[in-house]
Amino acid sequence: MSLILLIEQVLNGLQFGVMLFLMAAGLTLIFGVMGLINLAHGSFYMIGAFAAAATAAATGSFLLALVASLVAAAAAGAIVEMTVIRRLYTRDHLDQVLATFALILIFSEGTRWMFGSFPLFLEIPEYLSGPIRLPFGIEYPQYRLAIIAVGLIVAGGLFALIAKTRIGIQIRAGESDREMIAALGVDISKLYTFVFALGAALAGIAGALIGAIQSVQVGMGEPVLILAFVVIVIGGIGSIKGALLGALLVGLTDTLAGFLLPKAFGLIMDAAAATSVGSSLASMSIYILMAGVLLFKPTGLFGST
Amino acid sequence: MKLRFIALVTALAATASVAQADVKVGMITTLSGGGAGLGIDVRDGFMLAIKQSGRSDIEVVIEDDQRKPDIAVQLADKMIQSEKVDVLTGIIWSNLAMAVVPSALAQGKFYLSPNAGPSPLAGKGCHKNYFNVAWQNDNLHEAGGAYANGAGYKNTFILAPNYPAGKDALTGYKRMYEGALSGELYTKLGQKDYASEIAQIRASGADSVFFFLPGGMGISFLKQYADSGLTLPLVGPAFSFDQGILQAVGDAALGVANTSQWSKDIANPTNEAFVTSFQAEYGRLPSLYASQGFDTANLLISAIEVADVSDVDAFQAALKAANFASTRGDFAFAANNHPIQDIYVREVIKEGDIYTNKIVSTALKDHSNAYVDECKM
Helix, strand or coil, rough: CHHHHHHHHHHHHHHHHHHHHHHHHHHHHHHHHHHHCCCCCCHHHHHHHHHHHHHHHHCCHHHHHHHHHHHHHHEEEEEEECCHHHHHHHCCHHHHHHHHHHHHHHHHHHHHHCCCCCCCCCCCCCCHHCCCEHHHHHHHHHHHHHHCCCCHHHHHHHHHHHHHHHHHHHHHHHCCHHHHHHHHCHHHHHHHHHHHHHHHHHHHHHHHHHCCCCEEEECHHHHHHHHHHHHHHHHHCHHHHHHHHHHHHHHHHHHHHHHHHHHHHCCCCCHHHHHHHHHHHHHHHHHHHHHHHHHHHCCCCCCCC | CHHHHHHHHHHHHHHHHHHCCEEEEEEEECCCCCCCHHHHHHHHHHHHHHHHCCCEEEEEEEEEECCCCHHHHHHHHHHHHHHCCCCCCCCHHHHHHHHHHHHHHCCCCCEEECCCCCHHHCCCCCCCEEEEEECCCHHHHHHHHHHHHHHHCCEEEEEECCCCCCCCCCCHHHCCCCCCEEEEEEEEECCCHHHHHHHHHHHHHHHHHEECCCCCCHHHHHHHHCCCCCCCEEEHHHHHHCCHHHHHHHHHHHHCCCEECCCCCCCCCHHHHHHHHHHHHHCCCCHHHHHHHHHHHHHHHHHHCCCCCCHHHHHHHHHHHCCECCCCEEEEEEECCCCCEEEEEEEEECCCCCEEEEEEEEEEEECCCHHHCCCCC
């Protein structure tokens, strides 16, 4: 095992983590501000990817496709918030889970009805395709570096939005005391729609970015949603900082465990058994991480107690 | 005169008995969720054959298993107990087949598999009422190994998802492949990011890659592999290169060798008619899954023509004879009711704007399966 391979795997872990952050940030904001468990968050990821694929097919421009993914997911988020989600804030979590699960089914079958059952095509743009040569002779796909960059920029923007702007202050105030900021004259329902649409837009652009290297198909959001929930539980529900740290931890743990565990078992058993045991254990690694974090910090790394 | 009358009555009675012997078919397949494309193709191929036969005595009940074993089991119970079907078919995934098929067989039903071919049903669990019309799970991977030998690959990197069919796949490949392995990996089922695996392939010094990643997993792998700058030759079974997903992979799949028992350019009248009529009916090219659905229905029709489904022994014999025109050309059943057929190597090409496959060679001729001897029925 060479150092180059290890560095490359760390980059892969970072890229995976950054993508998870885009999903988890929206999820944790929505839970933190509105107290809503949104299972349909994965559907916005899918909507973003489909909007991007359709736009790229029509215009040939990847940038336009990214814009379309943001707009489509934000619009879907705003509409869903105003028609369905708004009625759920005062209900208990079980009702919210039930209603947002129904939304998953509606979005999935609606997408199938519009685009068909077969996966769509979305391509990496010409100027980002192929590998780039990094120091130490590492060859790494440019597009994945671009995802890392976009993710970090979005994370920075989100922190600035929350820490520095008026709307950020309202969001933070909404997290700690909803009744009070409503009493202070903030239009809480507009704020909720904005936060929901923002979360949906982040999921949408994650879907579009990832759709270009994976497959754009119905149901693509749900596996990512499960990981995003793991991330926000580790990071502490409602905390953006926690979502970032949790996402990077999950990304790195998953990638490095999948890479190192089979090799570690290879030292003590034969190759076929080692890959089998190692990869089984690797798929558990992030859940073990989550259990470990919860053991010492029951509210997550940055969770409020 | 009297004699003629008796002959007439007998003839009438014969037609009456045929008309009475309506056959009810229960199709459990995946029509929603991530794997829906496969089930839809099997269903469309199957129904096309029924329609073309012009028979009104075959009734098909279709239900969606959502790719969930528990739902498939419920549907099978419902079909057997309240719908009273005679024949079950349709299941795509091996884990669902293992949940449904043994108990359906135990209740005296026929099962015709249009896709899944798990090894237990070919070996110790084989059954007189179970017929696999597609392949035994190992088959296409064995052909991949045979192709690698012919292409002179000496140091292959192999990977598959960590579940029973993935293990069958790598076992099948290694059964035929004679070279060395530069690495062997099991990925997570449903995994969509292969950056880590691709980095390991790059570092392994392999001269070629064999992968079994069906459906969306294959799309992701192929796109990421093409983008990584790696140029080692790829070999895989047709499941990552079927007509339904090739358009989503795009240029990344061009020129890749893949093994299949069917291709749209197999030259025989049945296949040519099938491809044309499927395209006319549904407005898209058929995939191998569609051809399997079509062949399954035609096998069933061929048996119904000569035997009554309530006469179990006669119906078994009629199915076993495989007296139908397969889209694959020559087709016969081995002793364990799995196909003996040619398996081809195809290459992904672009025809106009459409990505599709063309046959480049035959990997295995009249290939049976490795489990025939374990089957005692």
